[in-house]
Amino acid sequence: MEKKRVALFSLTDCQGCEFVVLQLGEKLLEVAKEVDFANFRLASSKKEDGPFFISFVDGAVTSSEEVEHLKWIRSNSKYLVALGSCATIGGVNALKNYFTNVNFPKEVYSRDFESFEAKPLSEYVKVDVLIPGCPINLEEFAFVLKALLEDKVPKLKLAPVCEDCKKNGIECVTKKGMFCLGPYTIGGCGAPCPAAGVPCFGCRGPLFNPNVADAEKVLRDRFIHGGVLFTGLGWVLVKGESK
Amino acid sequence: MTSEERTIKLEYITRVEGHANVYVRVSDKEVEEVRMQVIETPRFFEAMLKGRKIKDAHTIVSRICGICDFSHTLASVETTENALGMQVSEQTKLLRKLVMYGQHIYSHALHLYLLSLPDYLGFPDAIQMASKYPEEVKRGMRLKKVGNEISRIIGGRATMSISIIPGGFSRLPSKEDLEKINSLLKEGLEDAKKTLELFASLEPPKLFRETPFAAIDSKKENYPLILGDGIKTSDGTYFSKEEFEKKYVEQARDYSYAKFGTIDSKAPMVGALARFNVHGEENLASPTKSLLKSLSISSTLTNRYDNNLAQAIELVDFFYKAKEITEQLLSTGIKEEVPLQLLPKEASGVGVVEAPRGILYHRYSLDKEGRIQSANIVTPTAMNVFSLELDIKQLLSENLNLPESKMVELIEKLIRAYDPCYSCSAHFLKLKIERK
Ligand code: SF4
Ligand code: SF4
Numbered sequence: 001m002e003k004k005r006v007a008l009f010s011l012t013d014c015q016g017c018e019f020v021v022l023q024l025g026e027k028l029l030e031v032a033k034e035v036d037f038a039n040f041r042l043a044s045s046k047k048e049d050g051p052f053f054i055s056f057v058d059g060a061v062t063s064s065e066e067v068e069h070l071k072w073i074r075s076n077s078k079y080l081v082a083l084g085s086c087a088t089i090g091g092v093n094a095l096k097n098y099f100t101n102v103n104f105p106k107e108v109y110s111r112d113f114e115s116f117e118a119k120p121l122s123e124y125v126k127v128d129v130l131i132p133g134c135p136i137n138l139e140e141f142a143f144v145l146k147a148l149l150e151d152k153v154p155k156l157k158l159a160p161v162c163e164d165c166k167k168n169g170i171e172c173v174t175k176k177g178m179f180c181l182g183p184y185t186i187g188g189c190g191a192p193c194p195a196a197g198v199p200c201f202g203c204r205g206p207l208f209n210p211n212v213a214d215a216e217k218v219l220r221d222r223f224i225h226g227g228v229l230f231t232g233l234g235w236v237l238v239k240g241e242s243k
Numbered sequence: 244m245t246s247e248e249r250t251i252k253l254e255y256i257t258r259v260e261g262h263a264n265v266y267v268r269v270s271d272k273e274v275e276e277v278r279m280q281v282i283e284t285p286r287f288f289e290a291m292l293k294g295r296k297i298k299d300a301h302t303i304v305s306r307i308c309g310i311c312d313f314s315h316t317l318a319s320v321e322t323t324e325n326a327l328g329m330q331v332s333e334q335t336k337l338l339r340k341l342v343m344y345g346q347h348i349y350s351h352a353l354h355l356y357l358l359s360l361p362d363y364l365g366f367p368d369a370i371q372m373a374s375k376y377p378e379e380v381k382r383g384m385r386l387k388k389v390g391n392e393i394s395r396i397i398g399g400r401a402t403m404s405i406s407i408i409p410g411g412f413s414r415l416p417s418k419e420d421l422e423k424i425n426s427l428l429k430e431g432l433e434d435a436k437k438t439l440e441l442f443a444s445l446e447p448p449k450l451f452r453e454t455p456f457a458a459i460d461s462k463k464e465n466y467p468l469i470l471g472d473g474i475k476t477s478d479g480t481y482f483s484k485e486e487f488e489k490k491y492v493e494q495a496r497d498y499s500y501a502k503f504g505t506i507d508s509k510a511p512m513v514g515a516l517a518r519f520n521v522h523g524e525e526n527l528a529s530p531t532k533s534l535l536k537s538l539s540i541s542s543t544l545t546n547r548y549d550n551n552l553a554q555a556i557e558l559v560d561f562f563y564k565a566k567e568i569t570e571q572l573l574s575t576g577i578k579e580e581v582p583l584q585l586l587p588k589e590a591s592g593v594g595v596v597e598a599p600r601g602i603l604y605h606r607y608s609l610d611k612e613g614r615i616q617s618a619n620i621v622t623p624t625a626m627n628v629f630s631l632e633l634d635i636k637q638l639l640s641e642n643l644n645l646p647e648s649k650m651v652e653l654i655e656k657l658i659r660a661y662d663p664c665y666s667c668s669a670h671f672l673k674l675k676i677e678r679k
């Protein structure tokens with residue numbers, strides 16, 4: 001049987017999610033017996049043209065070049081998976097979207113060049129599966145890979161992070177007076193943050209499609225109580241869509 | 244040589260984290276120009292930090308780079324503590340040292356086995372190398388895992404730590420956690436030693452160029468990875484971390500997003516090779532020293548390509564040092580302590596740590612509510628760009644008679660020996676040689 005071709009591509013991000021995939025370690029060698037990694041820059045020097053059975057794309061879209069690249073990936077892939085919060089909700093990159101009055105290129109590099117709002121993949125192409133998280137968790141990746149190789153498209157389970165806390169017997173940080181975004185955030189991460197004694201900041205993105213007023217309220221609260229992290233709620237505000 | 248121009252394009256220099264272009268123009272007599280073009284869409288972290296509360300800084304900056312995220316986290320918490328005058332406990336320092344060893348073990352193992360070794364053994368990548376050298380690849384994976392596990396156990400997650408916060412740890416490891424680390428280190432030690440033997444037996448290409456090696460220095464620590472007070476170079480320069488922006492002079496160039504920096508008008512090299520040369524053999528753990536002796540490894544390494552060897556030396560050394568700390572913590576026992584409180588005030592602070600690839604500098608200025616007014620971050624990859632550019636130039640001048648494919652190979656190997664991590668600023672892309 002011919003091996004299925006799987007590719008990993010990065011747009012603008014820290015590649016942390018690809019490093020999580022590398023944490024498969026020796027298992028990666030097992031996986032490589034069944035699939036052909038066609039584009040996995042960290043582990044392989046192969047750079048091949050499509051078509052790909054699955055393309056995992058990490059990173060946010062922040063330039064017209066990346067838009068073109070993403071469209072090319074889409075047209076060459078049976079399944080396209082958004083890998084990590086940069087790809088699903090813009091992630092940390094979207095922080096710059098909140099400041100419309102700052103000229104970012106000038107600010108950091110003392111000159112102008114193209115840089116537009118950091119956006120998730122789904123703003124430009126159809127995405128078949130979302131794997132949220134900053135970074136992703138490895139079990140989820142392995143699960144999605146396996147399912148897609150069997151031609152099954154898994155659906156993201158929509159339950160708050162609080163369920164992860166309950167399941168894992170983690171003490172709720174709100175009891176210590178902390179403000180936690182867990183109730184508003186897509187769970188499935190296992191709640192590592194509350195487990196380590198810090199509140200969830202919503203890295204996996206909002207659970208519901210909150211309306212702008214709600215998102216703003218939560219963010220303002222958060223802002224007053226201590227800065228805005230790169231929660232997906234920010235993205236709701238940027239899009240300005242109310243549902 | 245023909246008079247027509249020829250260009251070689253190398254799409255992606257693979258197996259390097261990040262991307263950039265190398266542009267080279269040569270005639271048959273000389274190398275006319277070399278340009279390191281770091282081109283990834285910049286991500287503006289310094290500007291994004293503005294207005295953020297200082298307590299969130301470490302969480303944001305760790306996302307600059309998915310491989311040295313722990314270094315950014317530690318640089319960030321040290322900078323914050325420096326600004327706010329917080330003195331963390333000895334236990335916090337020990338745990339941070341331990342977690343940093345974990346990060347370096349992970350990163351060196353990854354770089355040595357997955358990115359560099361395939362070059363030496365003539366394979367395009369580790370996955371293909373595994374067909375002929377399964378034991379080596381698996382060893383690399385095992386070593387990487389030891390590092391990942393230390394990071395995960397102490398930091399709360401293997402990528403993007405959670406519990407390392409300004410003032411201490413939000414969750415302390417248990418006795419069982421430390422025992423786990425201890426046994427991982429014990430089991431992995433043989434693998435680490437074999438790595439050094441392997442890399443000492445390879446015959447890398449050679450390139451010697453006079454350059455200052457630079458590393459962080461600390462009054463209290465030998466061979467420091469954190470707790471830096473200043474910067475020391477191999478030609479005897481020392482300056483405090485507060486003077487960093489005065490002494491490390493940066494220039495933007497129009498062809499690159501990376502800034503080019505100098506110390507005393509010279510392009511410094513940072514990283515494992517630099518640390519080894521600046522701090523010297525005498526600051527290694529004694530079993531590492533004996534191992535170097537038995538393998539007849541010289542106490543100063545000046546060949547650029549020996550950065551890999553220096554990484555292998557550190558790999559073993561950090562195993563020993565991590566083990567020592569773990570045993571110390573196990574014998575004293577972990578004290579329950581809560582992180583120091585962040586009391587915002589108008590202040591500014593700096594921090595220098597050693598990321599696997601070299602010096603990492605952070606500076607934040609805060610307003611009285613503890614919001615960041617301005618931030619500056621200098622990454623090791625950026626610090627090495629200039630030196631790498633000069634090295635490529637010399638390498639090509641010494642090898643002008645070689646066919647292009649060989650030249651490309653040499654340059655690629657050199658770049659990988661440097662272990663650049665262009666996620667810091669970029670992704671590594673293509674090499675372009677133009678011949679007249
Ligand atoms: S989602 Fe987070 S960990 Fe993953 S690539 Fe983006 S910033 Fe890095
Ligand atoms: S810690 Fe946060 S996520 Fe966990 S139960 Fe409490 S509110 Fe929910």
Ligand code: SF4
Nearest residue numbers: 189193200201202203
């Ligand atoms: S607990 Fe929240 S911030 Fe932490 S990983 Fe889960 S979703 Fe992300």
